[in-house]
Amino acid sequence: MAKLHVSTTINGEPQEFLCEADQSMLDVLRGPLGLTGSKEGCGTGDCGACTITVNGRIVCSCLMLAAEAEGQKIGTIEGMADGEKLHPLQQKFLEQAALQCGICTPGVLMAAKSLLERNPNPSEHDVRFWLAGNLCRCTGYDKIIRAVMETAADMRGAAR
Amino acid sequence: MSTKESTSANDNKWIGQRTIRPDGADKVTGRAAFAADTTMPGMIWGKVLRSPHPHARIKSINTRKAEAYPGVKAVITAKDIVDFPLDKSVMLGIQDMRWMCRNVMAREKVLFAGHPLAAVAATTEKIAAEACKLIEVEYEVLPFVIDVEEAMKPNAPVLHDFVKFEGKPSNIAGRLEHKLGDIDTGFAKADVVIERSFRTKPVHQGYIEPHACLVSVSDGKATVWSSSQGQFMVRAMCAYMSGIPQNDIRAIPAEIGGGFGGKTIVYLEPLALVLAKKTGRPVKMIMTRTEVFHASGPTSGSYSTIKMGATKDGMLVAARGTFCLQAGAFPGSPIRGAAGCAFAPYNIPNVYSEGFDVVSNRSKVAAYRAPGAPIGAYGTECVMDELAEALKMDPLEFRLKNAARMGTKAAHGPVFPRIGFVETIEQAKAHAHYTTALPKARNGKLYGRGVASGFWFNAGGESSAQVNVNEDGTVVVITGHPDIGGSRASTANITAEVLGIDYRKVSVLIGDTSTIGFSNLTGGSRVTYASAMVVTQSTEQVIATLRERAAKIWKIDPDAVVWENGEARPAGDNAGKFEPLSLGQIAAQASATGGPIGAGKQLNTTGAEGGFATHLCDVEVDPDLGIVRVLRYTSFQDVGRAIHPSYVEGQMQGGAAQGIGWALSEEYIFDKNGKLDNPSFLDYRMPVCSDLPMLDSVIIEVPNTKHPQGVRGVGEVPLVPPLGAVSNAIYNALGRRFYSLPMSPPKVLAAMDLAAE
Numbered sequence: 014m015a016k017l018h019v020s021t022t023i024n025g026e027p028q029e030f031l032c033e034a035d036q037s038m039l040d041v042l043r044g045p046l047g048l049t050g051s052k053e054g055c056g057t058g059d060c061g062a063c064t065i066t067v068n069g070r071i072v073c074s075c076l077m078l079a080a081e082a083e084g085q086k087i088g089t090i091e092g093m094a095d096g097e098k099l100h101p102l103q104q105k106f107l108e109q110a111a112l113q114c115g116i117c118t119p120g121v122l123m124a125a126k127s128l129l130e131r132n133p134n135p136s137e138h139d140v141r142f143w144l145a146g147n148l149c150r151c152t153g154y155d156k157i158i159r160a161v162m163e164t165a166a167d168m169r170g171a172a173r
Numbered sequence: 174m175s176t177k178e179s180t181s182a183n184d185n186k187w188i189g190q191r192t193i194r195p196d197g198a199d200k201v202t203g204r205a206a207f208a209a210d211t212t213m214p215g216m217i218w219g220k221v222l223r224s225p226h227p228h229a230r231i232k233s234i235n236t237r238k239a240e241a242y243p244g245v246k247a248v249i250t251a252k253d254i255v256d257f258p259l260d261k262s263v264m265l266g267i268q269d270m271r272w273m274c275r276n277v278m279a280r281e282k283v284l285f286a287g288h289p290l291a292a293v294a295a296t297t298e299k300i301a302a303e304a305c306k307l308i309e310v311e312y313e314v315l316p317f318v319i320d321v322e323e324a325m326k327p328n329a330p331v332l333h334d335f336v337k338f339e340g341k342p343s344n345i346a347g348r349l350e351h352k353l354g355d356i357d358t359g360f361a362k363a364d365v366v367i368e369r370s371f372r373t374k375p376v377h378q379g380y381i382e383p384h385a386c387l388v389s390v391s392d393g394k395a396t397v398w399s400s401s402q403g404q405f406m407v408r409a410m411c412a413y414m415s416g417i418p419q420n421d422i423r424a425i426p427a428e429i430g431g432g433f434g435g436k437t438i439v440y441l442e443p444l445a446l447v448l449a450k451k452t453g454r455p456v457k458m459i460m461t462r463t464e465v466f467h468a469s470g471p472t473s474g475s476y477s478t479i480k481m482g483a484t485k486d487g488m489l490v491a492a493r494g495t496f497c498l499q500a501g502a503f504p505g506s507p508i509r510g511a512a513g514c515a516f517a518p519y520n521i522p523n524v525y526s527e528g529f530d531v532v533s534n535r536s537k538v539a540a541y542r543a544p545g546a547p548i549g550a551y552g553t554e555c556v557m558d559e560l561a562e563a564l565k566m567d568p569l570e571f572r573l574k575n576a577a578r579m580g581t582k583a584a585h586g587p588v589f590p591r592i593g594f595v596e597t598i599e600q601a602k603a604h605a606h607y608t609t610a611l612p613k614a615r616n617g618k619l620y621g622r623g624v625a626s627g628f629w630f631n632a633g634g635e636s637s638a639q640v641n642v643n644e645d646g647t648v649v650v651i652t653g654h655p656d657i658g659g660s661r662a663s664t665a666n667i668t669a670e671v672l673g674i675d676y677r678k679v680s681v682l683i684g685d686t687s688t689i690g691f692s693n694l695t696g697g698s699r700v701t702y703a704s705a706m707v708v709t710q711s712t713e714q715v716i717a718t719l720r721e722r723a724a725k726i727w728k729i730d731p732d733a734v735v736w737e738n739g740e741a742r743p744a745g746d747n748a749g750k751f752e753p754l755s756l757g758q759i760a761a762q763a764s765a766t767g768g769p770i771g772a773g774k775q776l777n778t779t780g781a782e783g784g785f786a787t788h789l790c791d792v793e794v795d796p797d798l799g800i801v802r803v804l805r806y807t808s809f810q811d812v813g814r815a816i817h818p819s820y821v822e823g824q825m826q827g828g829a830a831q832g833i834g835w836a837l838s839e840e841y842i843f844d845k846n847g848k849l850d851n852p853s854f855l856d857y858r859m860p861v862c863s864d865l866p867m868l869d870s871v872i873i874e875v876p877n878t879k880h881p882q883g884v885r886g887v888g889e890v891p892l893v894p895p896l897g898a899v900s901n902a903i904y905n906a907l908g909r910r911f912y913s914l915p916m917s918p919p920k921v922l923a924a925m926d927l928a929a930e
Contacts, residue, residue: 049210050203052430054381055462059854062381090203103201107193110819113658113827115200116207116382116430137867145863148854150379150431151658152823153830154862 021082023048024092032079039063039074041082042089050090050119054148061147064120065089071127073146090119093126102126102164111160113151121147125161133169137162187669187676188882191819194662195681196428208385208400208427213455216387217246219441219448220301220458222291222308223468224283227534227847228317228330231279231290235309239293242307244300247451250291251278254414254443259335263413266406266694268438270413272503276537277414277443283312284332284502285536286848287467289440294448294456317534317847318344321499322476324533332502332532346504347530351512353584359491359523363482365563370478371552372913373896374840375499377471378541379831379859382430383462384469388445389455393417395446397424402436402655403694408686414443415450422446425685426655429695433831434540435470437694466852470539471841472548473498473506479515479552487564489575491523492516496549498530501537506530510545510629513585514893515553517628518594518785519575524584534847540696542828543629543889547835547896551914554625554897558904568624568901569607572787573598577628587783593811593875594785597626600871601787606807611791619794620804621906626787627893631886632697633778637690638707640668640715641771646757648672650708651684653692654700658827658888659820663701664708666816667882671712673739674756690775698886701816703778709881714772722766723754780879784890786810788829790898794906799922801903803833807869808894813877813885825870825891832895834860840915858917 016031023046032041037056042048042065051074054060058073065074066088067081093100102125105111112118121144128135128143135143140161141154149157199205236248254274257263263270274280279288291308295301316330323329324344331342338345360366386399395417401407401424408424411417429436441458449456460469480493494515500506508528516524528545561571576598577583579591601607601624611620639651650668654660661681669676693699716736723741724731733748734741740753763770791805808825815821838858844850851857876883896914904910909924 043210048203049206052207052382053209053459054383054430055854057462057853057855060381060462094202099198099201103198106201107197108191110191110194110659110662110817110823112197112200113820113823114380114382114429114431115196115205116380118200119203122201141863141865145861148381148859148861150381150433150831150859151827153826153828153860153868154865155826155868156819156823158862158867 017080019080019083021085021087023087024089034080036079037075038077038079038082041079042074048089048091052116052119054116061124062117062120064123064147066123066127071124090123093122100126101168102161105160105164109156109160111152111156117147117149121149121157129165129168133165135162135165187666188816189818190666192662192666192676192817194659195665196656196661205428207382207430208398209459211387211398211427213387213389216455216457217294217296217452218298218301219292219294219445219456220298220305221289221444222305224279224286224288224290226283226312226314227286227319228315229283229312230315231282232311232313234291236291238307239304242300242304244296245293245304246454247294247448248291249444249447249451251280253447254278255416256280265409265413272505272537273410273438274414276503277440285534287536288502292444292448294452319533319535319843319847321474321497321531321533324531325497332534336532344532345529346500346532348527349508349512350525350527351584352525353582354523356491356493356523356525360482362484362490364485365560366480366482367556367559367563368478368480369552369556369912370476371555373475373548373551374914375471375474375535376835376839377466377857378433378435380431380433380435383460383465384440385459386442386445387455387457388442388449390446390449394421397422397442397446398427399442400427400429400436401439402429402432402657402696404655404686405653405691406437406694407439407442410439411443411446415446423685423687426683429655429657432657433542434544434696437540437696438470440469462854463852466857467849468536470537472541472544473500473538475499475548477548477552479556481556481560483560483564485564487566487571487574489519489521492521494526494549494552496528498528498545498548499535499538500530500532501535502532503537504530504532506538507540507545510543511549514546514628515549517583517585518577518626520577520581526584542831542892546627546629546893547832550625550627550893551896554894555900555910558901569598569602572626590782591875591878592783592785593873596873596875597785597787597809597811600873601789601809604807604871606789606805617797619796619906621792621902621904623790623898623901623905624787625894625897625901626785627890629698629784629889629893631702631781631784632699633703633781634693634699635777636692636703636707637773637775638704638711639689639771639773640708640711642715642756642760644760644763646755646760647678649680649682651682651689652704652708653684653689654695654704656683657695658823659817660700660704662820663816664704667705667708668712671709672716672756673737690773698784698888699781702781702880702884702886705816705882705884706778706880707774707776711772711774715770718770718772719756719759722759722763725766726754726762727751782877782879782885784811784885784887786890786894788894788898790902792899792902792906794903794921796925799918799925801837801916801921803866803899805866807871808891809871809873810890811873811875811885812887813880814874814883815872816882816884818872821872821887822870824887826868828891829868829895830860830865832892833865833899835914836896836899837915838917
């Protein structure tokens with residue numbers, strides 16, 4: 014079967030690719046596009062390691078068909094930092110040791126960024142339920158939750 | 174916070190500082206290369222055909238149709254893997270190559286649903302998977318047994334004809350015992366004796382990164398990129414199973430996305446290597462999550478019986494434990510951890526502890542964080558709770574009264590040196606968590622608090638390091654241990670501390686098998702312990718060289734030069750008056766003063782000492798739904814010395830979370846055909862962040878005197894107490910005790926219904 018031609022925007026830049034009709038967005042990101050920051054932990058939408066944004070909404074890219082990217086705005090972990098300047102969440106995760114092995118980290122960061130865009134003052138409860146779709150086996154989540162809440166506080170302070 | 178904290182402290186004191194990990198930026202930006210992230214030109218894909226049967230004799234395998242399928246480049250079966258005959262053991266660490274070669278590719282029989290039978294390399298992953306379906310296997314299906322108690326019965330289906338127990342074919346592949354004093358005499362002195370049996374289910378390590386590798390072979394020389402807890406283990410396993418000598422295999426450690434013991438053995442690497450050799454193309458293999466659940470190595474399910482006795486004034490006088498652990502398809506369950514650690518926290522004069530290693534038709538067990546110890550401690554800590562109640566003693570006070578201390582003889586052998594177990598109990602007793610009252614029952618919800626303690630051996634072993642001073646005075650350190658949870662950060666702290674320079678001037682890399690000396694597995698809580706030793710000794714050797722170079726520049730005796738705060742100084746007024754020389758100044762003159770400056774050390778590190786912890790757990794039980802929520806959790810652990818406190822806390826928190834999952838929700842569920850029924854993260858229920866509270870961690874530092882920085886090892890102890898702590902909390906809430914795990918909602922609900930009748 015002929016491949017599908019898709020025109021999309023990834024991390025603010027126009028991008029075209031060819032894909033199979035049944036190929037997932039994650040496969041295309043990691044394969045032909047070489048954006049391996051999104052990870053595959055399960056392939057069934059249970060772990061959140063492949064979290065990306067589509068028009069600002071978080072999506073498990075393993076559950077999205079690549080063809081669905083046509084005309085959409087895709088955001089991946091590779092677009093989170095501004096060049097060498099880390100996003101405040103990325104910086105806080107380093108300072109707070111909110112990662113151990115780091116495999117879940119890109120997905121957690123993408124989801125957390127999306128939370129703070131919607132809710133600049135999340136409670137612990139808000140953060141725990143927003144990130145409930147991102148499995149982390151190393152940290153017990155404690156330092157992740159603290160890092161997200163502290164980043165939110167810093168960003169509120171900076172915005173004032 | 175951490176950067177500020179670091180710079181406000183003395184700049185030359187890095188141990189104990191919350192520095193930024195050297196690999197951090199790569200890991201938060203998606204740049205870090207994990208095993209599945211690597212590709213090569215001309216790369217093809219490998220896939221594995223797995224058995225649908227838990228137990229069957231392989232009568233024939235026909236690969237012709239698969240080989241003829243367009244896009245297929247090679248098909249391999251057990252005949253392409255080096256055979257290790259069953260009558261002669263060849264050990265690699267704790268692994269027996271007889272079992273390893275049969276585990277990566279079934280030989281005479283398939284022994285679990287998911288057991289590999291063949292592997293295909295093809296131009297795409299999809300073609301490889303399609304071709305697997307074309308392989309024809311003729312089986313003689315055999316009766317199977319999975320449960321450990323069933324497998325021990327005299328009429329159970331026997332997995333291996335050559336495994337004999339007491340002279341007869343059996344699934345009991347091994348037994349060990351630890352004895353101290355005489356338990357009959359001991360129990361005769363007891364006023365209170367409690368004996369209970371406990372059951373646990375197999376649970377998976379649950380690393381988020383599935384097993385993955387990429388292997389290329391060129392001119393007979395292989396390069397292996399893979400995710401493992403030891404590149405040297407990968408190299409040796411590949412060499413054994415392919416027949417390629419070790420010097421022709423370069424094993425490169427990719428970043429590893431979690432292991433917890435589960436990546437201390439190989440599954441894919443030897444297959445990819447043989448496929449790559451056969452095709453002349455680089456071969457990539459990645460397990461799906463389903464394959465990880467079916468065919469990697471969850472820990473043992475278990476059946477154990479614990480009997481403990483105490484006098485009426487609360488002194489333990491005797492303990493007996495029997496621990497039967499499921500090994501899976503091949504011998505090797507962690508009975509040493511279960512039988513050895515179960516009673517180690519307590520000073521008990523009479524102990525008899527025995528373990529049975531039982532094979533059964535599930536995947537071969539792999540290590541899981543303090544292998545066996547959580548199973549051992551689970552029963553002991555529940556019985557300790559019952560004894561304390563019978564004696565009307567506070568459970569922490571009861572533990573304190575019987576706590577192992579310096580001079581206590583443990584049943585598994587050692588007489589403990591100075592250890593910090595007592596401190597963990599004392600700090601738990603004094604902590605606000607323990608002194609704050611539980612909520613009163615309300616809205617039908619019930620509340621309870623549990624305590625439990627635990628012990629793990631910790632380990633030393635082989636490590637290598639190389640420390641090189643660059644021309645600009647910065648430093649590169651190479652060690653041989655895959656960094657699984659921030660160990661590069663502790664290496665940077667140690668090097669910076671010993672050398673007296675800013676930690677940001679130290680780069681830390683993990684070498685591959687061809688660029689750094691042999692280093693044993695990342696496991697046993699040994700990495701910071703052992704690498705600190707080799708890094709410290711290498712750095713001290715570098716300092717000796719730096720002093721010599723300064724002496725040469727000043728034309729004085731090297732003994733007249735001291736190294737302080739990152740500078741060479743004259744030892745005193747008699748040495749002469751010279752301006753101090755910084756590391757950078759000496760490095761810049763290295764060529765003229767004798768050449769490159771660097772040193773390496775290779776050691777078989779000894780002196781590892783056990784670690785102890787005490788945990789507090791508060792739960793809320795909803796009797797209508799059977800749901801147990803952990804409301805508050807605090808861990809107290811003697812770590813010796815925390816080189817990087819954040820990553821120490823992280824180990825304590827992560828272990829607690831895994832233990833809560835093991836206690837409440839995680840289990841392997843097999844269907845009536847012996848196939849795993851819940852091989853996904855949806856159905857195998859690990860804690861997500863809305864399931865957990867903050868996990869407080871209290872670091873206690875009673876230094877290990879045999880270690881240059883006082884390190885004991887941290888990673889594994891945190892998984893030992895939680896099963897008991899959660900169980901005891903639920904008992905405290907309900908007044909009913911569960912003797913099997915997990916205490917999942919259906920089980921709790923059934924118990925509540927039973928009580929209501």
